[in-house]
Amino acid sequence: MSDTQNATFDLRAMVVSGAKITWEVHHAREQAALRNVQLVEAERVVRTGTVTRIDLVGSQIRWRISGWDSDSRPVDVVVRPVGNSVLLVITVIRTDE
Amino acid sequence: MFRTITQHEETALGLPYAVILENAAQEILDDDGSVLGVHIPNMENLVATIAAVRCLMPERLRGNEVRFIRKVIGKGAKEFAEDLEMDPSTYSRWENEKQTVGGWADKQVRQMTILLLAGRIAHLKIDPNIVVSLRFQGDIMNRVPLHFRLEKCGNQDGDAWVDLPLAA
Numbered sequence: 439m440s441d442t443q444n445a446t447f448d449l450r451a452m453v454v455s456g457a458k459i460t461w462e463v464h465h466a467r468e469q470a471a472l473r474n475v476q477l478v479e480a481e482r483v484v485r486t487g488t489v490t491r492i493d494l495v496g497s498q499i500r501w502r503i504s505g506w507d508s509d510s511r512p513v514d515v516v517v518r519p520v521g522n523s524v525l526l527v528i529t530v531i532r533t534d535e
Numbered sequence: 536m537f538r539t540i541t542q543h544e545e546t547a548l549g550l551p552y553a554v555i556l557e558n559a560a561q562e563i564l565d566d567d568g569s570v571l572g573v574h575i576p577n578m579e580n581l582v583a584t585i586a587a588v589r590c591l592m593p594e595r596l597r598g599n600e601v602r603f604i605r606k607v608i609g610k611g612a613k614e615f616a617e618d619l620e621m622d623p624s625t626y627s628r629w630e631n632e633k634q635t636v637g638g639w640a641d642k643q644v645r646q647m648t649i650l651l652l653a654g655r656i657a658h659l660k661i662d663p664n665i666v667v668s669l670r671f672q673g674d675i676m677n678r679v680p681l682h683f684r685l686e687k688c689g690n691q692d693g694d695a696w697v698d699l700p701l702a703a
Contacts, residue, residue, distance in 0.1 A: 458537075458561070458563065458574040458576075459574065459578070460563045460571065460572040460573060460574040461547075461572050461573050461574070461575075462571070462572045463570060463571075463572055463573065466572075467546075467547040468547075470547060471547050471549075476547075476548060476549035476582075476603065476606050477547055477548055477549075477575070477578065477582075478548075478578050478579060478582045478606065478607065479606055481578050481579075482609075507606075508605065508606045508609055508610060508611055509611045509612055510611055520563070520571065524563055524571075524574075526563070526571055526572050527572070
């Protein structure tokens with residue numbers, strides 16, 4: 439399996455085990471609002487999407503999760519896994535813009 | 536580490552006003568005590584509850600509230616317009632607040648919402664007659680923010696959100 443497939447597997451395992459989807463205090467919310475993506479739509483992407491990119495920022499892993507909003511427009515959500523119990527949403531990106 | 540927030544004002548749900556979440560949202564703290572972010576438990580249930588409770592209020596729906604409700608249901612704009620037997624361009628003007636939602640259409644949206652969300656809002660025990668017999672009055676902006684709290688609902692779904700007047 440590729441690294442992104444492994445990460446998707448890890449993401450699914452975290453979601454199934456009840457990891458808390460957590461919104462970074464300001465930036466992530468602002469980006470979601472700016473791109474007309476509701477919090478619930480972004481959380482759906484986290485729960486059902488696929489990891490399409492892995493970045494290392496300092497010592498922190500970031501997963502870029504790709505999915506769709508209610509209007510079938512592509513949406514990417516960047517999260518940082520914190521331990522096994524928190525998925526910290528860093529930003530929300532609309533890839534059709 | 537987690538810390539429950541007494542009153543969390545949520546402004547990013549897609550509504551034109553804030554929603555206050557009482558004793559439920561959690562701050563996630565870093566090792567040094569700084570706040571990493573905020574977690575809202577059972578988000579799907581929260582937004583379904585907000586949509587349903589809003590449908591019981593007599594103030595006319597605003598366009599951005601209709602968009603919020605549609606996205607909570609999980610339908611695209613075109614499909615939602617078709618379900619309402621509406622021209623998609625008229626529906627688009629609603630959502631973009633270029634045309635007000637008429638009374639008849641407003642009720643159609645509410646009835647469809649209560650029907651489609653029934654499985655997600657069973658804990659509210661809503662009588663559909665409330666929506667059917669609703670008479671519109673007032674402006675929602677005079678009533679906001681809306682307040683919600685998380686309660687044990689005693690079924691396999693665990694905690695569920697309720698609005699404060701219903702919870703009282």
